[in-house]
Amino acid sequence: MSDTHGPIPSVVDRVKPVTAGAPVFGVHFLKDRAVFALGEETLLFVAADGSEQRIRTHAGGILAAVSDGTRIVTAGDDGKVVATNATGETEMLATDAKHRWIDRVALGPDGAVAWSAGKQAFMRKAKGEVKLLDLPSSAGGLAFSPKGLRVAIAHYGGVTLWFPNAQATPETFAWKGSHLDVMFSPDGRFLVSSMQEPTLHGWRLADAKDMRMSGYSAKVRSMAWMADGKWLATSGSEQLILWPFGGKDGPMGKQPRMLAPYSKRAVAVACHPKQEIVAVGFEDGLIMLCRIEDGAEILAKKPGTAPVSAMAWSADGAKLAFGTEDGEAGIADLA
């Protein structure tokens, strides 16, 4: 959003504020309730009528919160991985034997869960034994492949592809540097990792060809796929950066689309589940909705006192929930 534009359309008045009472670091919708993961201990469920339910899931900081739509799985500095369902019931999925912090968790098909602690990656199926993989360095973010039971794990020096159920040795895609998080493209053809440097790296799995996506002004802390996998929306610059993944070469040799330019850095992105619209959160608390087709922008939240730290669309795309590092939170009803 150029500051010299005239007033742009706004849905700010359609936002119902939520008094989180604590910094918000994650948000997901479970059925018709928005669930805010607070910095410490608590998941805050907020219904359409504004009624709240607070569920204590960890005895300390909540370091990760992911969801598959039916449950939210959180991990914390108490060394535990906990699942909470739509009615607020919790189930302990894992406890780290060495009480290590768990700050990365991923959900896979059929209730599979993976997490990392220290130099190890762990995976268990819905009801199953825990499998573990030792890595040469600290295990970072994880991701399940869209098909088959494979888990990608980011670490120093590259990304390792693990087949927990098979005898096959894990395959490592090497690239020097610290890889923080990793994602598969929805069609499973590409792996993308965010790095300590202001750059993304990736591999085309078919031939392990390296891909570099660079030009960012800062680390990419948020990435999200457009529902069909055609675009990868990313933060880390003073605008929304979208990489094209449609063709057989993915982003290789292509320029990204750059939309929603602003004077501050984008720090969070969330893609609409059906339409080609991306919610972009900035470091001053501003949230813009940006339509990919023509770059049209809609203001969803005015700048505040802290960076946007979490955003999520409801499954039907009618609502957008958000939170900031300061605890400012709300749910926009866009129906």
Place this chain on the structure above:
Amino acid sequence: MPETAEKIPVTVLTGYLGAGKTTLLNRILSEPHGKKYAVIVNEFGEIGIDNDLIVGADEEVFEMNNGCICCTVRGDLIRIIDGLMRRKGKFDAIIVETTGLADPAPVAQTFFVDENVGNKTKLDAVVTVADAKWLRDRLKDAPEAKNQIAFADVILINKTDLVSDAELRETEARIRGINPYARLHRTQRAQIPLNEVLDRKAFDLERILDIEPAFLEADDHDHDHHHGHDHHHDHGHSHSHGGLKHYHDEEMQSISLSSDQPLDPDKFFPFIQNLTQAEGPNILRCKGIVALKDDPQRFVFQGVHMMLEGDHQREWREDEKRTSRVVFIGRNLPEEKIRKGFESTVATY
């Protein structure tokens, strides 16, 4: 973004095995000072106090992707500090304890390099605990011990009850041969008023004041410099100046430069930037206060290896002599080249 948000100070606690780091840490955690600390350690079991916020770290260092071997960063610290910030209100400061063999540079560099860490926290000081009895031996056989002394802002010479006064002064002289500006304390059982190790603001550009303690005058360096250093042993090389022994470590040196004439900014900045780029791996730390020609303000800077930061600090006072002073601590530094380079930045107009 709240510009006024205070950055959380981080104290790095280092020291060779058995010197007394853990004793000091336990002291900090148990004394009734009313402050809460988040502590990042390598071995969980050592801390005798039950503290809510103790995190085990993996001490993983990785190289930045710029091909420079000295540009290393503690990746695990970045992650831990990120996680600690989720519980921001629950602690006043962070203490990072490193293992006995650790190089403090990557820890310090982490604060210069990661934006998020740099936004939320600030390095307060590197505190090194040294064993009065064994330090001199360690300085001979362990490069890590030298690094830890060279890097320190505060050094506790601990277990002084186990050595004689003469041995103590020898040890101090050897420390000074490596680090000319750290504050030295003689301690037993790591007993020290906590305000001598915490809240030092040693990396605060505002506070770069005391570069040279009375112990080491710029003149002495010029004097020693004329001795031909052709031999290369890795032990201290001593001279006497009126009864006070001066040690110059053959490998680790500190170079103090000064000028009573103001410097030409168009020459000084390229000089310091090129020097830290070229000799980055060899320069452990540098600090300086410089008087620039036609500039009413003092310019202060500090650096770790290749990473430099600097800023105007305040106006020179009327009664203040506008003397520039710069100190480098490092290994195998090309002293002649550095001195000549510095001298060439003096303003000639």
